[in-house]
Amino acid sequence: MISISPSSVVDSKPKEVAKCTECSSLIINTNGRRNLMNHAMLHCxxxxxxxxxxxxxxxxxxxxxxxxxxxxxxxxxxxxxxxxDLREALWEQWTKKCFLNSGTDEKRSKKVDTRQSQCGVCAKNVSSDDRSLFAHIVDEHSEENLDYDDPQGVKNDYFPSSSSR
Incomplete structure (x- = not known):
């Protein structure tokens, strides 16, 4: 991430600027990565x-x-x-892809749920919270035809054991 000095007196904080690896746009990252994700969504x-x-x-x-x-x-x-949740996992994946080394690799969430669910497709064990389950589906199985309008159905297809919790 590049740091630039402010050009106005109105906002004296230095700005962090990230360069998109897909289109080379420079995006100012001022509000908790929301600008980065909004830009990455353009490519998705x-x-x-x-x-x-x-x-x-x-x-x-x-x-x-x-x-x-x-x-x-x-x-x-x-x-x-x-x-x-499923689309958010996809947008998060695109944010990582577009802004490598821009602080986008931080943990998705604190692990509150320590239970594990096993993916019915690849047998990988994943933390049972929805965010982790959807992140696994998008990260590992995005080449498959996912129905982004039915996140619960997709989750049940990959993690049938988690739907009963």
Missing amino acids: AEKRFKCSLCAHTSVQPRKLNYHFNHSHAGSAAEPIDLKN
């Missing part, structure tokens, strides 16, 4: 917001509002937030 096929009237998707709600005004003017179009 699974976007966060979807138009309620058509198949158009976007990472940013303001871009979806632009779509509403130009494609569905006068209609009651609403953004649908597609965020779920």
Whole structure:
């Protein structure tokens, strides 16, 4: 991560800038990696917001509002937030891919649940909390056809024993 000096008196904190390995964009990392993840989502096929009237998707709600005004003017179009644990695991994976060595490798969560579940596909034991289960599915099995609209079904397919807990 590159550190740059502030150019204005308004915000005197130095900024951390990360370079995307996919497109070489420089992203200022000021709010707990949220900017990095938002940028990485641009490279990912699974976007966060979807138009309620058509198949158009976007990472940013303001871009979806632009779509509403130009494609569905006068209609009651609403953004649908597609965020779920499975998509978040995918976006986290893309954030790591786009910003290697930018502080994105920190632990996903503190391990509160010490129970383990065994993946029904590769037999690997994984911490039973949902975040770890979804991270395993995305990290190890993303080449498979995952249904990002049914995270519970995907979890049950890979970890049938965890659904009874």
